[in-house]
Amino acid sequence: MKVFENHSLLGYNTFKMEVVCRQFIDLESPDELKDLAAQGGLTPPYYVLGGGSNVLFTRDYEGCILHPVFQGVEIVEEDAQSVTLRVAAGTEWEDLINYCLEHHLYGLENLTGIPGLVGSAPVQNIGAYGVEVKDCILAVEGYHLPTATPFRYEAADCRFGYRTSLFKTELKGRCFITYVWFKLGKEPHFTLTYKALTDEMARQQLEPSLENVVRCVRSVRDSKLPDITEIGCAGSFFQNPVVPAVQAASLKSQIPDLVSYPAGEGVKLAAGQLIDKAGWKGYREGDAGIYPKQALVVVNYGHARPEEIKQLYEKVISDVNNKFHITLQPEVNIL
Ligand code: EPU
Numbered sequence: 001m002k003v004f005e006n007h008s009l010l011g012y013n014t015f016k017m018e019v020v021c022r023q024f025i026d027l028e029s030p031d032e033l034k035d036l037a038a039q040g041g042l043t044p045p046y047y048v049l050g051g052g053s054n055v056l057f058t059r060d061y062e063g064c065i066l067h068p069v070f071q072g073v074e075i076v077e078e079d080a081q082s083v084t085l086r087v088a089a090g091t092e093w094e095d096l097i098n099y100c101l102e103h104h105l106y107g108l109e110n111l112t113g114i115p116g117l118v119g120s121a122p123v124q125n126i127g128a129y130g131v132e133v134k135d136c137i138l139a140v141e142g143y144h145l146p147t148a149t150p151f152r153y154e155a156a157d158c159r160f161g162y163r164t165s166l167f168k169t170e171l172k173g174r175c176f177i178t179y180v181w182f183k184l185g186k187e188p189h190f191t192l193t194y195k196a197l198t199d200e201m202a203r204q205q206l207e208p209s210l211e212n213v214v215r216c217v218r219s220v221r222d223s224k225l226p227d228i229t230e231i232g233c234a235g236s237f238f239q240n241p242v243v244p245a246v247q248a249a250s251l252k253s254q255i256p257d258l259v260s261y262p263a264g265e266g267v268k269l270a271a272g273q274l275i276d277k278a279g280w281k282g283y284r285e286g287d288a289g290i291y292p293k294q295a296l297v298v299v300n301y302g303h304a305r306p307e308e309i310k311q312l313y314e315k316v317i318s319d320v321n322n323k324f325h326i327t328l329q330p331e332v333n334i335l
Pocket of ligand 1: 127128129130194196224225234235236237238239240259270271272273274276281293294295296331
């Protein structure tokens, strides 16, 4: 375990906010969390930080950041059709994708390119191009905080939904995920339902294969989303709103090409399109902006201060609400 006091978080959040925390702890094994709890070292406030790719720090954090750095992929079961992997929380998500490519395991390929750590993936049920991580998760292991009592939730008990789970709702701020269990296929099987992805496969004239799907997802992402090594951001800043069908129908008179997808009782709209139609795409104020190629992404072009990002996203919420009577909800965790 490595403990740092008054630690800069600049290198630990992809929004590149220049804030500090009171204490920062690198946990090199799950047992270290148990030791910490046993020594009475887990007193709130604390926050479990993965890759920092879905968080906006709006000020210095006056608590303790718990940062899992233990990594590794272990095969726990295998049969003719599938492999069960137990993957440590501190593993980079893209390292898992590369493991799947090397070992010819199917299921997660559409999720290539998502920044962050494996332990964070179930929290918001990461998703892209027609796949959500819940589709491949078997179980999630971890500790309840602050007692460090172990848990294991089977997928059916994780309450996965669109960008949400048990860990983002009832257990928010009260759990530390240590391992995620995935069940992946050994036989080729692809989800090619998302238009942008199928268009790219056709454009590049590629047959479906693990490598080709990964290659096309990466090119679609590169064409729409910023490179986080160059531009600060946290992916989609807002959730796509789900509204009653009647509201979507009336909005269609205002936005004839309104994008919508059926979603349970209601209709899911594309927040990016609403922000775009409201005229914010490419808007920039100082170093805070709305990404010119995808309006759902709030960006930090260099040294935007947290309050500048906050002012900008609040203006967007209020303007979209004035124009379309829809209140966008941030998808990122705001601290
Ligand atoms: N659109 C616009 N203008 C924009 C952005 C989008 O008109 O500025 C329209 C697009 O033309 C398209 C529709 O809105 O018809 C949807 O856009 P896109 O396919 O880019 O997907 P999204 O709904 O904006 C979601 C996820 C992304 C994920 C993509 C692909 C959320 C909040 N976002 O975006 O996830 O990569 O689908 O599956 O659900 C993330 O969560 O960080 C993230 C990047």
